[in-house]
Amino acid sequence: KQEVTQIPAALSVPEGENLVLNCSFTDSAIYNLQWFRQDPGKGLTSLLLIQSSQREQTSGRLNASLDKSSGRSTLYIAASQPGDSATYLCAVNSAGNMLTFGGGTRLMVKP
């Protein structure tokens, strides 16, 4: 059974810092991995999707990497801003097109 772990569970940083959020998974037989953002009381917004054959994806200040063989992904946020404050969820798509979610990293960026 796929298990997904995110570290750290919470993070508080001053504005402007570069951040790394970590995600690890136990079964490397995946279709893809998706990073989501969730604001309090809202739905999930997809940030980046990395296919199993890819090593990284970039969107603006966000960069996600995937090392399938070691079961790891990282989300890099450059020059963090207070508007980046949210919960970030990593989700792995494996057998049967089913998502397995990590517990999330709650990020606060202080002005």
Next chain:
Amino acid sequence: DVKVTQSSRYLVKRTGEKVFLECVQDMDHENMFWYRQDPGLGLRLIYFSYDVKMKEKGDIPEGYSVSREKKERFSLILESASTNQTSMYLCASSSPPGAYGYTFGSGTRLTVV
């Protein structure tokens, strides 16, 4: 962009009521999903559907049923609402794995009193 629309952002219902949560997607996706999200428990899969008229139980189907009469619409039904079904409900859709990933709706916050 794919859109997944949940009909209500907030609902308040009484114990014992039959509750319908509606979800519509506009990208002809075969797969649709219903999750609930609770503090400390994360997202848990209630039901999913791979095609019209098809439904499969997820991890926590007890107390819920679903309906998928049309490809674009997936309804979650609480047959007799209870207070322990107070939660955030999230609908999602996807194409078969996995060029485009999952797209989620904006969520329905249901309170059962």
